[in-house]
Amino acid sequence: MTDVLQVLSEQGDIDNSLIPDLTEERMVELYRQMLTVRQLDTRMLNLQRQGRIGFYGTCKGQEAATVGSGAAVGPDDWVFPALREGGVLLLRGFDLDKYTAQLVGCALDPTHGRQMPCHFSSAEHNYVSLSSVIGTQINQAMGVGWAMKIKGDKNVCLGYMGDGATSSTDFHAALTFAAVHKVPTVFVCQNNQFAISVPFSKQTASNGIAIKAHAYGMPGVAVDGNDVLAVYKATQDAVARARAGDGPTLIEAITYRIEGHSSSDDASRYRDDAEVEMWKKRDPIERFRRYLTAAGLVDDSVVEEIATKVKNDVDAAIKAAEASPMPSVETIFTDVYAEMPAHLREQRDQTLNESGGGENEGAFPL
Amino acid sequence: MAEITIVQAVNDALKEEMTRDDDVVVLGEDVGVNGGVFRCTADLHEMFGDDRVIDTPLSESGIIGAAIGMSLYGLKAVPEIQFSDFIWPAFDQITSELAKFRYRSGGQFTCPVVIRTPYGGGIRGGHYHSQSPEVYFTHTSGLVVVVPSDAYDAKGLLKAAIRSPDPVLFLEPKKIYRAPKMEVPDDDYVVEIGKAAVRREGTDFTITAYGAMVEVAMAACEKAAEKGWNGEVLDLRTLVPLDEESLIASVTKTGRLVTLQEAPKFCGFSSELSAIVAEKAIDVMEAPIKRVAGFDTPFPYTLEHVYMPHADRVLNAITEVMTY
Numbered sequence: 001m002t003d004v005l006q007v008l009s010e011q012g013d014i015d016n017s018l019i020p021d022l023t024e025e026r027m028v029e030l031y032r033q034m035l036t037v038r039q040l041d042t043r044m045l046n047l048q049r050q051g052r053i054g055f056y057g058t059c060k061g062q063e064a065a066t067v068g069s070g071a072a073v074g075p076d077d078w079v080f081p082a083l084r085e086g087g088v089l090l091l092r093g094f095d096l097d098k099y100t101a102q103l104v105g106c107a108l109d110p111t112h113g114r115q116m117p118c119h120f121s122s123a124e125h126n127y128v129s130l131s132s133v134i135g136t137q138i139n140q141a142m143g144v145g146w147a148m149k150i151k152g153d154k155n156v157c158l159g160y161m162g163d164g165a166t167s168s169t170d171f172h173a174a175l176t177f178a179a180v181h182k183v184p185t186v187f188v189c190q191n192n193q194f195a196i197s198v199p200f201s202k203q204t205a206s207n208g209i210a211i212k213a214h215a216y217g218m219p220g221v222a223v224d225g226n227d228v229l230a231v232y233k234a235t236q237d238a239v240a241r242a243r244a245g246d247g248p249t250l251i252e253a254i255t256y257r258i259e260g261h262s263s264s265d266d267a268s269r270y271r272d273d274a275e276v277e278m279w280k281k282r283d284p285i286e287r288f289r290r291y292l293t294a295a296g297l298v299d300d301s302v303v304e305e306i307a308t309k310v311k312n313d314v315d316a317a318i319k320a321a322e323a324s325p326m327p328s329v330e331t332i333f334t335d336v337y338a339e340m341p342a343h344l345r346e347q348r349d350q351t352l353n354e355s356g357g358g359e360n361e362g363a364f365p366l
Numbered sequence: 367m368a369e370i371t372i373v374q375a376v377n378d379a380l381k382e383e384m385t386r387d388d389d390v391v392v393l394g395e396d397v398g399v400n401g402g403v404f405r406c407t408a409d410l411h412e413m414f415g416d417d418r419v420i421d422t423p424l425s426e427s428g429i430i431g432a433a434i435g436m437s438l439y440g441l442k443a444v445p446e447i448q449f450s451d452f453i454w455p456a457f458d459q460i461t462s463e464l465a466k467f468r469y470r471s472g473g474q475f476t477c478p479v480v481i482r483t484p485y486g487g488g489i490r491g492g493h494y495h496s497q498s499p500e501v502y503f504t505h506t507s508g509l510v511v512v513v514p515s516d517a518y519d520a521k522g523l524l525k526a527a528i529r530s531p532d533p534v535l536f537l538e539p540k541k542i543y544r545a546p547k548m549e550v551p552d553d554d555y556v557v558e559i560g561k562a563a564v565r566r567e568g569t570d571f572t573i574t575a576y577g578a579m580v581e582v583a584m585a586a587c588e589k590a591a592e593k594g595w596n597g598e599v600l601d602l603r604t605l606v607p608l609d610e611e612s613l614i615a616s617v618t619k620t621g622r623l624v625t626l627q628e629a630p631k632f633c634g635f636s637s638e639l640s641a642i643v644a645e646k647a648i649d650v651m652e653a654p655i656k657r658v659a660g661f662d663t664p665f666p667y668t669l670e671h672v673y674m675p676h677a678d679r680v681l682n683a684i685t686e687v688m689t690y
Contacts, residue, residue: 143435
């Protein structure tokens with residue numbers, strides 16, 4: 001394993017020589033966002049268990065890797081998420097009501113309930129729609145970065161992936177192309193140790209992910225993924241390199257997925273409780289809270305205040321989404337092409353005229 | 367007016383569109399300094415430079431993934447897949463990503479990439495340089511699939527594809543890349559996507575064809591004329607969205623249909639045409655529909671002249687529908 005960058009120790013003690021350039025307000029904001037992600041995870045997983053949403057994939061345990069990296073890019077930069085980076089979209093100012101609307105799949109969802117939960121999309125926030133197919137977005141993130149370079153813009157692109165994606169052909173192509181053409185894309189791998197049930201040791205015989213970067217001809221950086229300040233710093237450095245025209249970087253954020261892969265997965269089938277318990281003790285939110293408290297940026301009452309506000313905001317957003325009707329049947333047929341061709345108009349008209357067709361009422365049937 | 371080949375027509379279209387719009391970029395294997403293995407991108411590198419005419423590393427998935435990203439960011443990427451037989455590593459990026467961005471993002475993100483790729487047999491290319499993969503893509507919602515059959519259409523349809531807001535798979539019939547030549551206007555023009563063309567007017571039977579099969583259909587009609595049967599040739603030009611109206615109009619006139627494609631028969635594009643006619647115009651039909659196609663085998667090297675549909679095989683089908 002290469003050296004692993006750490007700014008905050010597991011106890012929350014800071015290495016002052018590595019402290020990143022963040023205002024106090026921004027630090028507290030990052031804490032609030034990590035807590036929002038955790039609260040969404042708790043509530044949405046429960047909603048899924050109650051049959052109120054169809055699917056959910058948590059970020060639990062990885063909040064520092066998601067929020068720390070996402071915080072290091074600006075509004076004109078682009079983000080290609082994988083499954084667990086929804087928090088980056090919130091960090092970029094996305095409306096929490098629309099976020100829960102996507103999870104519920106209702107009419108408030110800007111993507112009309114077309115994808116299963118956690119597949120967010122917002123052009124306004126340069127946060128690109130993802131598919132569920134592993135690794136495809138890495139190539140696209142390379143392409144966006146390349147276009148930024150061709151157009152002479154000083155923007156950068158973040159391309160996220162999990163450890164499983166590093167075995168995909170798209171990973172290989174993306175890193176090859178990006179390095180050859182000095183593309184301003186920063187690749188962020190959240191190594192959470194499992195691709196569904198397959199442990200990292202069965203994913204690759206490589207000594208970590210970061211080391212792979214060297215053969216492609218770019219820097220590789222391993223970072224403690226449960227340390228929000230370290231993830232922020234590593235990403236900020238890579239973004240600065242990319243912006244300066246020095247090309248891509250591969251960041252490996254070493255972390256752990258506390259829950260199952262998704263609401264459909266029972267992780268107890270393939271891993272030890274002891275291992276999970278060990279990682280729970282490395283909780284990224286608690287670690288950051290200890291630091292913020294010790295540094296005098298928050299006290300217990302502020303922490304409590306933030307927690308209450310986050311809980312209330314998430315509750316209100318869920319309520320708003322669940323009050324929204326289903327998307328109209330028409331939306332099955334729109335946005336396939338710029339203009340609806342004749343055969344789709346025919347299918348739409350037929351569907352709208354079917355008895356029992358039109359607006360559906362009632363609960364989400366999954 | 368200049369007399370040009372399809373290769374020159376493609377090259378002219380690219381030059382004109384790249385001159386018209388600085389956002390148009392070409393990328394692929396050997397498309398830069400070398401000008402493409404079929405010379406379709408000749409001179410472009412010299413004219414437009416490294417940033418707009420890009421030799422990529424050898425990965426089809428990487429090429430299409432890059433093109434998607436470029437187009438999401440506002441460039442108009444025109445990637446070349448060197449042979450359509452090599453397109454499969456990019457199949458996921460094309461069918462599941464490129465074709466779905468508009469839909470899955472609620473219209474927020476679009477990537478109107480134009481993928482150019484030579485397809486089809488007749489060049490002694492063996493299995494891996496001869497296939498006709500169109501139906502894998504016509505089955506994909508969100509993609510436009512275009513197949514020109516001559517130089518005029520190749521230029522006009524490619525220019526229309528580059529200006530289209532939708533992703534387009536542009537299949538170039540390489541058997542007729544360099545012959546015959548055809549007079550093509552020097553002026554800027556486009557051929558509308560989604561419109562078939564009647565290449566030969568007739569009253570007794572209809573043959574549908576596209577790409578390199580159009581000239582086979584024309585030759586078969588000449589042979590049929592010797593027997594006193596007057597055939598109509600409908601060149602589909604765009605497979606998706608299909609010009610269903612022209613198909614129904616033609617069979618309504620003739621009452622008989624022979625479909626022609628060089629791709630394998632089973633679940634081929636002609637099967638869809640047959641189903642549409644059966645659903646919407648069975649009452650005007652005077653004979654069963656006949657499909658002439660490649661065989662449901664891999665594409666052979668030595669015996670490709672037997673595999674590929676030829677005028678005599680088409681004439682047999684015409685005879686069957688005319689004597690039913």
